[in-house]
Amino acid sequence: MKTTKFNIENLIRPTIKALKPYSSARDEFQGNSDAMVFLDANENPFENGVNRYPDPQQGSLKQILSEIKNIDTKNILLGNGSDEVLDLIFRAFCEPNKDNIIILPPTYGMYSVLANINAIGIKKVQLSNSFQPQVEAILDAVDDHSKILFLCSPNNPTGNSFSSQSIEKLLNKFNGIVAIDEAYIDFSEETSWIDRLEEFPNLIVTQTLSKAYGMAGIRLGMCYASAKIISVLNSIKPPYNVNELTQQKAIQQLSIKGLAKSQIHNILKERTNLISELESVSFISKIYPSDANFVLVKVDDAAKRYDQLINKGIVIRNRTTQPGCENCVRLTVGTPEENKILINTLKSI
Numbered sequence: 001m002k003t004t005k006f007n008i009e010n011l012i013r014p015t016i017k018a019l020k021p022y023s024s025a026r027d028e029f030q031g032n033s034d035a036m037v038f039l040d041a042n043e044n045p046f047e048n049g050v051n052r053y054p055d056p057q058q059g060s061l062k063q064i065l066s067e068i069k070n071i072d073t074k075n076i077l078l079g080n081g082s083d084e085v086l087d088l089i090f091r092a093f094c095e096p097n098k099d100n101i102i103i104l105p106p107t108y109g110m111y112s113v114l115a116n117i118n119a120i121g122i123k124k125v126q127l128s129n130s131f132q133p134q135v136e137a138i139l140d141a142v143d144d145h146s147k148i149l150f151l152c153s154p155n156n157p158t159g160n161s162f163s164s165q166s167i168e169k170l171l172n173k174f175n176g177i178v179a180i181d182e183a184y185i186d187f188s189e190e191t192s193w194i195d196r197l198e199e200f201p202n203l204i205v206t207q208t209l210s211k212a213y214g215m216a217g218i219r220l221g222m223c224y225a226s227a228k229i230i231s232v233l234n235s236i237k238p239p240y241n242v243n244e245l246t247q248q249k250a251i252q253q254l255s256i257k258g259l260a261k262s263q264i265h266n267i268l269k270e271r272t273n274l275i276s277e278l279e280s281v282s283f284i285s286k287i288y289p290s291d292a293n294f295v296l297v298k299v300d301d302a303a304k305r306y307d308q309l310i311n312k313g314i315v316i317r318n319r320t321t322q323p324g325c326e327n328c329v330r331l332t333v334g335t336p337e338e339n340k341i342l343i344n345t346l347k348s349i
Contacts, residue, residue, distance in 0.1 A: 005175075006175055006201055006202045008201060008202075008226070008228050008229065008232075011093045011147060011176060011177060012092060012093065012232055013091075013092065013093065013094070013095055016091070016092055016232065016235070016236060019235060019236065021234070021235040021236070022239055024041075024053070024056050024239035024240065025038075025040040025041035025053070026041065026053055026055065026056050027056050027057075027239065028040075038052065041053055049244075050244050050245065052244075053240050053244075054240055054242065054243055054244035054247055055247065056239050056240055056241075057234075058078045058242050058247055059073075060247070060251060061078065061242075061247050061250050061251050061254075062076050062078065064250075064251060064254050064255065065222065065254070068254065069192075069194055069224070070195075071194055071197070071224060072227075074227045074230060075197060075224055075225060075226065075227060075230055076222065076223070076224060076230065077222070077223040077224075077225070077230050077233050077234060077237070078220060078221070078222055078223070078241075078242050079220075079221040079222075079223065079237070079241060079242065080219050080220075080221070080241050080242060080243075080246075081208070081210070081219040081220065081221045082181070082183065082206050082207075082208045082210075082221030082222075083110055083114070083221070084221060084237075084241060085206050085221040085222070085223045085233075086110060086111070086114055086179070086181075086206065086221075087114050087117075087118070088223075088233045088236060088237055089148065089177065089179060089204060089223075089233070090114050090115065090118045090120060090148070091118060091236055092232050092233055092236060093147045093148060093176075093177055094115075094118060094120045094147045094148065095145075096118055096119035096120065097119050098145060099120055099121065099145045099146070099147045100120060100121030100122065100123055100143070100145050100146050100147070101115055101120055101121070101122060101123070101146070101147065101148040101149070101150060102123045102124075102125060102138060102141055102142070102146055102148070102149045102150070103122060103123070103124055103125075103150050104124075104125055104126070104127050104133055104138070104150070104151065104152075105124050105126050105127065105322065105323040105324075106126075106127065106131075106155075106157055106158060106319065106322035106323050106324055106325050107127075107150070107152050107155060107156065108150075108152050108156045108181060108183075111150045121145070123141045123146065125137050125138045125141050126323050126324065127155075127158070127323075127324060129324070130160075131155060131158040131160050131288075131324065132160075132162060132163055132166060133151065133162055133163070133166045133167070133170065135166050135169050135170060135173075138170060138174075139170075139173055139174070142174060142175075142176075146174075146176055147176045147177060148176060148177045148178075148179055149170060149174050149176060149177070149178050149179070150179050150181065151167060151170070151178065151179070151180045151181065152180075152181040152183075153167065153180060153181070153182065153185075153190070154182075154184040154185065154187065154188050154190075154290075154291040154292045156183065156184070156292070156294075157294075157296055157317065157319045157322060157325065157328075157330045158288060158296055158324075158325075159184075159288055159289065159290035159291060159292045159294055159295060159296050160288065160289055160290070160291055161188050161190045161291045164190070167180070167193070171200045171202065171203060174202070175202075176202065177202055177204055177229075178200070178202055178203055178204070179204045179205075179206065180193050180203065180204070180205050180206070181206050182194075182205055182206065182207045183206070183207065183208045183210070183211055184211055184212075184291065184292035184293065185207065186211065186212030186213075186260070186264055187211075187212060187264060187267065187268060187271075187291060187292050187293050188291035188292070189291070190291065192205065192207075193205050194224045197224060197225065197226065201226050201228075203225065203226075204223060204224070204225040204229060205223070205224040205225070206221060206222065206223050206224075207221070207222045207224070208220070208221050208222065209221075209222075209250060209253075211292075211293060212260055212263070212264050212267075212293070213253065213254070213260050214253070214260070214263060215249065215250065215253060218245070218246040218249050218250060219246060220242065220246055220250050267293050267333050270333050270334070270335075270336060270339055271290060271293065271295065271333045273336075273339065274295060274331070274333055274339050274342075274343070275287055275290075275295060277339075277343040278295065278297060278331075278343070278346070280347070281343075281346045281347060283299050283300040283301075283305065284297050284298065284299055284346075285298045285299065285300070286298035288328075293332065293333045294330050294331060294332045294333060295330070295331050295333070296319065296325070296328050296329075296330050296331075297328065297329060297330075297331060298326075298327055298328050299327055299328070299329060300327065301327060302318050302319070302320040302326075302327040302328060302329050303318060303320065305329060305349070306318040306329060308349045309342075309345060309346075309349075312345050312349070314341065314342055314345055316329050316330060316331055316332075317329065317330040
């Protein structure tokens with residue numbers, strides 16, 4: 001039971017409430033496009049597959065996602081990568097030079113970047129030594145201008161999932177938007193918070209096709225929330241924010257039954273093998289638990305080991321500057337061949 005009286009209307013920026021959304025030519029048309037003559041959008045009329053503007057609401061793609069995620073299409077917003085989705089959330093709910101967000105370092109760097117771009121204050125409450133949210137400290141940091149709390153679970157760069165009890169308490173106690181970034185949820189045994197959207201009107205869940213679904217190159221991010229929140233975000237998104245090629249490729253890949261499940265299975269198997277091999281690398285002192293497709297490890301000298309691997313043609317991420325991640329590097333789980341090269345190189349340097 002919620003202990004705060006959440007009202008989405010109190011969070012929407014006044015300028016956004018007063019905004020009359022741009023209506024594109026295709027927004028005004030509903031029906032069977034095959035039988036229509038389109039002379040409305042000043043397009044080149046000669047067919048080549050991409051001469052027409054894409055569906056501004058991505059209807060066919062949303063329908064597939066609706067079936068996969070078991071959620072109504074009215075609760076889905078799609079963006080040009082998750083970064084666009086996150087930026088829309090900032091612009092809908094945070095007043096520049098007035099409001100602030102709360103983030104939990106170490107975490108995904110774009111939350112801070114987008115806050116700075118949008119002139120939004122940043123409050124940082126570091127994760128515990130076990131990389132879990134410090135609930136009471138987070139709630140103590142909240143003020144009247146705290147609009148969004150960002151939770152990345154499974155977390156990047158640490159790889160662990162946050163306690164469901166902690167997340168639930170924050171959803172109940174924080175009288176603002178709680179945005180849970182689930183970019184890596186498909187690699188975790190934890191249940192997606194999409195299943196609980198109806199319980200929490202202040203919940204936004206973001207996901208991506210860039211990780212488990214193997215489509216980083218097409219840039220498609222997903223946002224799941226109440227119909228009201230989705231409506232607000234739709235009112236400010238660019239009219240054709242997801243291009244035709246992205247929509248076509250996403251539909252094509254998502255229609256291949258079992259593809260993602262098979263690849264996730266293989267990545268998780270390789271993650272287990274990789275962790276097992278890392279245990280015998282002399283300069284690795286700690287391997288952190290992972291619910292993602294990467295592993296965070298503590299080494300003797302992160303900068304030195306990073307440079308050594310670069311010189312051998314292997315690119316990893318040095319996370320030593322992140323709070324709580326001193327001398328840590330992040331290793332993505334690759335193919336069996338790539339992982340073998342990594343392990344052999346680590347053992348030889």
